[in-house]
Amino acid sequence: MNILSLFGKRGESASVAKNRLQILLAHERADDGSDAVLISSLREDILAVVAKRVDIDPDSVRLEMDRSGDVTTLGIDIELPAAKAS
Amino acid sequence: MRDGTEVKNGTDTMSNATVVVVTSGKGGVGKTTTTAAIASALAKEGYQVCAIDFDVGLRNLDLIMGAERRVVFDLVNVVRGEASIKQALVRDKKLNNLFLLPASQTRDKDALTEEGVASVINELRMYFDWVICDSPAGIERGATLAMRHADEAIIVSNPEVSSVRDCDRIIGLLDAKTKVAEDGGRMPKHLMITRYDTDRAKTGDMLATDDVVDILSVPLIGVVPESKDVLKASNVGLPVTLSDENSPAAKAYMEATRRLLGENIPVTIPEEKKSLFGKLFKGRAA
Numbered sequence: 031m032n033i034l035s036l037f038g039k040r041g042e043s044a045s046v047a048k049n050r051l052q053i054l055l056a057h058e059r060a061d062d063g064s065d066a067v068l069i070s071s072l073r074e075d076i077l078a079v080v081a082k083r084v085d086i087d088p089d090s091v092r093l094e095m096d097r098s099g100d101v102t103t104l105g106i107d108i109e110l111p112a113a114k115a116s
Numbered sequence: 117m118r119d120g121t122e123v124k125n126g127t128d129t130m131s132n133a134t135v136v137v138v139t140s141g142k143g144g145v146g147k148t149t150t151t152a153a154i155a156s157a158l159a160k161e162g163y164q165v166c167a168i169d170f171d172v173g174l175r176n177l178d179l180i181m182g183a184e185r186r187v188v189f190d191l192v193n194v195v196r197g198e199a200s201i202k203q204a205l206v207r208d209k210k211l212n213n214l215f216l217l218p219a220s221q222t223r224d225k226d227a228l229t230e231e232g233v234a235s236v237i238n239e240l241r242m243y244f245d246w247v248i249c250d251s252p253a254g255i256e257r258g259a260t261l262a263m264r265h266a267d268e269a270i271i272v273s274n275p276e277v278s279s280v281r282d283c284d285r286i287i288g289l290l291d292a293k294t295k296v297a298e299d300g301g302r303m304p305k306h307l308m309i310t311r312y313d314t315d316r317a318k319t320g321d322m323l324a325t326d327d328v329v330d331i332l333s334v335p336l337i338g339v340v341p342e343s344k345d346v347l348k349a350s351n352v353g354l355p356v357t358l359s360d361e362n363s364p365a366a367k368a369y370m371e372a373t374r375r376l377l378g379e380n381i382p383v384t385i386p387e388e389k390k391s392l393f394g395k396l397f398k399g400r401a402a
Binding site: 041042043044045047048050051052054055058059 | 276277280281284285288317319320321322323324327330331
C-alpha cells in the first residue's frame with residue numbers, strides 16, 4: 031500500500047478512465063447517427079484546419095468531452111510547436 | 117438517444133412471456149452468473165422460467181446451475197428437429213418451475229440457424245413467463261442470435277475500461293440487429309455492474325457506478341459487489357441467489373430481479389458484514 035493513501039489521497043485513475051472512454055466511444059459511435067457524428071467530424075475538421083498551418087504532434091492534442099444534462103461540450107487543447115508558420 | 121424509457125414491446129400473440137438477453141460483448145464479466153442468479157430469483161417469485169445457454173461449443177450455464185449430469189439433448193438438437201423442446205429442457209433440482217435449455221458442447225456456433233432459433237423462442241413463449249438467454253461473448257453469430265428475439269436486455273459490465281467499451285458496442289447491436297429494432301421499436305436495456313468494489317470506487321481507483329451509467333446512458337438495474345460467494349456458489353453448482361440468500365451478491369441479484377419485475381426501488385450496493393475489527397481496519401486488511 032502506498033503511504034499516501036493512508037492520508038486519504040484520492041486516486042485519479044478512475045477519472046482518467048472515464049475521460050478516455052468518453053472520447054473513444056464518441057468516435058466509435060460516429061456511425062450510429064447520434065450527435066457523436068457531429069462531435070467526431072468537428073474534431074477532425076478543427077484538427078485539419080490547424081494542421082494546415084502548423085505541424086501537430088498527435089500526442090500533444092488533448093481532447094475533453096463533457097456531457098451534463100442536455101449539453102455536450104468538446105474541448106480541444108492543441109499544443110503548438112515553437113511558432114513556425116508553414 | 118440511448119435511454120431506458122421505452123415501452124415494452126409485446127411482439128408475439130397469445131403469450132405474455134418476456135424474453136431477456138443477458139449480454140456484454142466481453143467474456144468473463146458475469147453473464148452466466150447473472151443469468152443463473154436472475155432466472156432462479158424469478159423462479160423463486162413463482163414464475164415459470166427458462167434459461168437458455170446460447171454459448172454453443174463452450175456451454176457453462178449447465179455447470180453453474182448444477183444440471184450438467186442431467187443434460188441429454190441440447191439447443192442444437194432442438195433447432196435441427198432431432199429432439200423436441202420438452203425432451204431437451206432440464207428441470208432444476210431445487211425449483212420445479214425453473215428449466216434449462218442447454219447449449220451443445222460438441223457443435224460449433226454455426227449449427228444454429230436464424231429460423232430455428234426463432235421457432236424455439238416462439239414455442240418457449242407459450243410455456244414460460246420468462247425466458248432468459250445467456251449470450252456468448254463476442255459480437256458474432258451466437259451473440260446476435262441470442263439477442264435477436266429479446267424483448268429486453270440486461271447488459272453486464274465490470275467497472276473497467278475494456279468491459280465498458282465492449283458494452284457500448286453491444287448496445288449498438290441491440291439497437292440495430294434485433295427484431296425489436298428492425299420493427300422500429302427500442303430495446304429496453306438494463307445495466308448490471310458486477311464485481312464492484314465500493315471502497316476502490318470511493319478512492320477514485322475504480323470507475324464508479326455513476327461513471328458507467330453516464331458513459332453508456334443505460335439505466336442501472338443492479339450493482340453486484342465483488343464477492344467470494346459467487347465462486348463458492350459455482351463450486352457447488354448453485355446459482356448464488358439459491359446458495360446463500362444473505363450473501364451481498366445474492367441480495368444484489370434479488371434486488372435487480374424486483375426491478376426487472378417493474379418495482380421502482382432505489383439501487384443499493386449490498387456489502388459484506390464487517391466485524392468490528394474489519395471496521396477499524398477498513399480497506400487495509402488484504
